[in-house]
Amino acid sequence: MSLRFLLRQLARELRGVAHRLVAFVLCLAVGVAAVVIVAGISSSLDRGIRLEARNLLAADLAVESSRSPSDEILAAIDALPGSRRAGIRELVTIVAAPRPAPHPDSLAPRPDDPPRTLLVELKVVDGPYPFYGDLELDPPSALAPLLGDDGVVVAPDLLARLGVAVGDEISVGGEPFTIRGLVLVEPDRLGGAFTLGPRVFLGAAGLDRTPLVDLGSRVEHSVLVQLPIETPLETLRAHAEDLAEIAPRADGYRVETYDQAQPALRRGLERLERFLGLVALLSLLVGGVGVGQAIRVWIAGRSDAIAILKCLGLRPRETFLLYLGQAAALGLLGSLAGCALGLAISAALPFFLRDIVPAELLDPWQPMALLRGIALGLGTTVVFAVPPLTQVLRVPPARVLRQNAEPLPGTRAVTIACALLLVLGTAALAGAQAGEALLAAQFTAGLAGTALALAVAAWVLVRAARRLPRGAGGRVWLRHGIASLARPGAATLAAIVAIGLGLLVVFATQQVQSQLRARMEAEIPDDAPSAFFADVQPDQWEPLAELLERQDASAVVSVPVVVARVRAIDGESVAELVEGAGGPGGRRWALTREQRLTYMEKLPEGNRIVASSAPRAPASPPAAGPSLGDPDPASGDSAGSVAGELWTDPERNELSVDEDFARDLGVRLGSTIDFDIQGVAMSFVVTSLRAVDWESFGLNFFIVAEPGALEAAPQIRIATAKLPEGSEQRIQDLVVSEFPNVTVVLVKDVLERIVALLRQVGWGISFLGAFTLVAGLVILAATVGVESSRRGREVALLKTLGMRRADVVALFATEYALLGLVAGIVGAIGGGVVSWIALTRGMDLQWRLEPAAFAIAVATAVALSVVAGAGASAGALRRRPAEVLRSE
């Protein structure tokens, strides 16, 4: 038989098939749409970021650090041929609206009308800015002339929140500045990124007037560099490498070129794409279950035709190919429909995502995403169509003579091949979405486990329904509804698996989101501080504490902070350690960050010593590092390792380190750490490791030093307090009017911002999860629809036998409600387990059973399946008995 014949026959067979397999096409389209949306957004974001790369950096090259770049670096930048540079400093601080009336006594401001204050992100530009991209200001102007020496340019939302207008004066760091204009678009500030407050631009001369860049303030520095436009990328990269020699990572510098285009953001996007891609794939796979179901029904209805074809001499495998070809053609149709659906939704997305993603970065037309959708759609079709299509092989040609001819015997090889295809095919699809084998394998295993659990639940339900006594007692419709579940050929299994999986995704997302939110909002410990005070100078602490006390603040705690940098661990320099630290992981961050040390006699609550060393002990713990190779010969009487004790060595400067941070740093009990403290070198030994309960929101430090060593070092204080509810803003206003350099962070504000961001991310996941649920419902409605002629006969018979229409409706409702109930319970349990894993394993948070949410999820599954099932049975319900019976 020629390929040409096969194709011609394929074309003939397809006529009039498509409309019968609407369900097939729909199931697939829903899943493909989800895949296309995720792939489309992610590739359009990635492309947008790369295209806009120069604008997003606002320069060709940037050197970033948390302290002022050295003169050597600036000289090296200036030495680059044709270079121009601009210095950027960013810090978080508080600004205040103008004082309503001058106060006679500035030490005791009238508590009733302090000026309103607001946490802002301050940006100070020294030089031309931006080199690329547009800084849109209102009035349109260059930044520097608008700022002058005494002006600020602010984000529009600051005006409303402080109750000021352009032309008004605001106080920054206690100094007055005039609002000269508004900043509408800032090229290197991505929309939707998490911020602590609105942007305020200030001139360099203006900043010098304020005491803000005082010791200890957290200032992020970056030097933006522009090179002549004709500079090739290779040269740019070479320059960046040369600069990285002088500005090494070990000293806390980062050299970025525009072509790297927000590497952290892109990495984050990639991770998100993988995760969302798998969520989308899940809806496609559920669609695949529907495809399999549709094929099963279709093949059953085609048995006569298949028998005739075989009788005419079509070989079994040719018949199989013929039908596989039809399935593939329908798969293509479904995939194309999915692409269209995905495109339509993608086109509307920029509107819904406008708070997270700048619209100009989103372009719905992403050919690669469409190709991915078609490829995965076809792959899913084949994986799920082949197992039911093998039934074609078993159709007996003798059916042409006898309707009840025995099916041909199946072979074990075919069964095994189908099982392998299902598992490996799913894994391959997951691999295509996840991009890495391990994640794909985990996904496949998890999915297989869940599907199996759902299938077992469905099987148990069917068995139970079959075993149920059919005798007298109970309502007729109830008994028949239950019995319908168990009738041969019912779609019970596929529908339960599909709806269950869909519910699982939606419920898991909902649970993670709501529990996370609950933890953040309500579960902050009662005694947790509600405000942080940063950048407090040592001599300011006493009057600030008095002010807080006057305002009824409770739980006021303050600790000194000394800023330091790690120079070496156990004699090995940070530069060497970073070299071996590989990628930009936790270790590199831990080693190169600006360390904030404190010193205290006793640890605050929420700290527990998990390991402690007495260095003189002969049997020092095996964890002791090599630097301990200098044991005191006079030792011999000590107690070895003692848990729970601090500061046990009178001879040396001791440290207590958070155990997780110690792992990141690569230090153990007995390790020595050399610090550079504002230019002074000091050496410490780690004598205890702590477990810290970071959820207490108290003042906690990775590294705590023994008192006595650091008192003389330059330092600032930070403090926490619990402010009376409702007066947080007023106290912030009061504090700032008196101590303009102090930064107040209100915990509630920050949490609200985080929660808002999480809500948007969660919305995205739920949205994709809903696709899975919809795919499940389509399957249910479709199988019911396919069966509707059989159902029609059934209804006619029941009516003939004297059942009322309402009874028949109740019968159907019972059947679908039970189906939804089982799918709902198993799906919700699965979702609960997934959310439990995400919260406890992924985020180290507690998980709590939310019975109400659980019940709502199950009830939703029941309601949706009754609506979908009964809706699809409407046609059958309408038919009159006579008309059906006559047509038989």
Added chain:
Amino acid sequence: MVLDEVSLSIGAGESVAVLGPSGSGKSTLLALMAGLDRPSSGQILYEGREIQGLSEDELAMWRRRNVGFVFQSFQLLQHLTARENVLLPLELRGDPAPAHAADELLEQVGLSDRGHHYPTQLSGGEQQRIAVARAFAARPALLLADEPTGNLDTRTGQTVLEMLDRLQRRHGASLVLVTHDPATARLAERRVHLLDGRLVREERDERPERAGRARQAEPPDAVAAHGAAQLRGGS
């Protein structure tokens, strides 16, 4: 045990009617001869070769090359037009000019103008004439007909039978006609009677034109079924 100790040889070009009441095993015998069922014991030989041991694939190929069918319930493919139904065996055999042959056959059964209709748009008689055209399309050496007039009224049935007869003679095919109706069976030159799975009686026409043709052919056996068939669900 549907068939028991049945031994039957059919010569090339010969026409044989298998007669018997419902449940006598006629259709089972036909299914065995067509390679649609397998006997529990015994042999089915076609041109001296056993066919009961062939695989499903080999049986399909054998049917494609050698066998044509006419059924009581027509068994046309509903999603193909009448002409496409006739084309199908030709295409399966790889006929170089299937369209020409199909059109010729449609003309011979008098349905040239209805080729583009779907089976549901045709009357029963028309459907069976299409089925007859399809059966002869691939020029099979063996034509199997199962109650070809069972679903037709007498007059239409008669037309179809005449058509079957005419085409059989033109193509020189062997014909096995299964029927319970003695009138229909008279089409065949030889009639065998089945009862409860056993061959009970055989009669042969002595009409000159039939006998003459049979002698001219003087064949090796085209089909020989011999032995017992145990088939569940047999007719």
